[in-house]
Amino acid sequence: MNLVYFALIRENIGKSSQSIDLPEGVTTTGELIDHLSTLGDNYNAAFAQSDLIRIAVNQEYVGLDHPVTDRDEVAIFPPMTGG
Numbered sequence: 001m002n003l004v005y006f007a008l009i010r011e012n013i014g015k016s017s018q019s020i021d022l023p024e025g026v027t028t029t030g031e032l033i034d035h036l037s038t039l040g041d042n043y044n045a046a047f048a049q050s051d052l053i054r055i056a057v058n059q060e061y062v063g064l065d066h067p068v069t070d071r072d073e074v075a076i077f078p079p080m081t082g083g
Contacts, residue, residue: 001019001020001021001022001068001070001071001072001073002017002018002019002072002073002075003017003018003019003020003036003073003074003075003076004016004017004074004075004076005046005061005075005076006016006075006076006077006078007077007078007080008046008078009053009076009077009078009079011082012045012046013042013046014042014044016036021070022068022069022070022073023035024044024058026034026053026068028064028065028066029057029062029064029065029066029068029069029074030050030057030062030064030065031049032054032068032074033050033053033055033064033076034050035052035067037050039077040053043054049078051064052065052078052079053076053078053079054076054080055074055075055076056066056074056075057072057073057075058069058073059075060071061078
């Protein structure tokens, strides 16, 4: 699975992307975020407001209940404001 991070999430984690094997038992985007939050303080900080982040799987925005596979590209965006 290829993960792509944007803006504040990228800054907190310290990288713009990474490839991972989908952990056993992780089947949805919400479970993926929960798993990533356990990878260290920087990941925990990046996903502290997981209910506000936006996620795209294979370039389509989805909810936290969307299924994921090892073949997916998952892009994760922080909450955005406009003006």
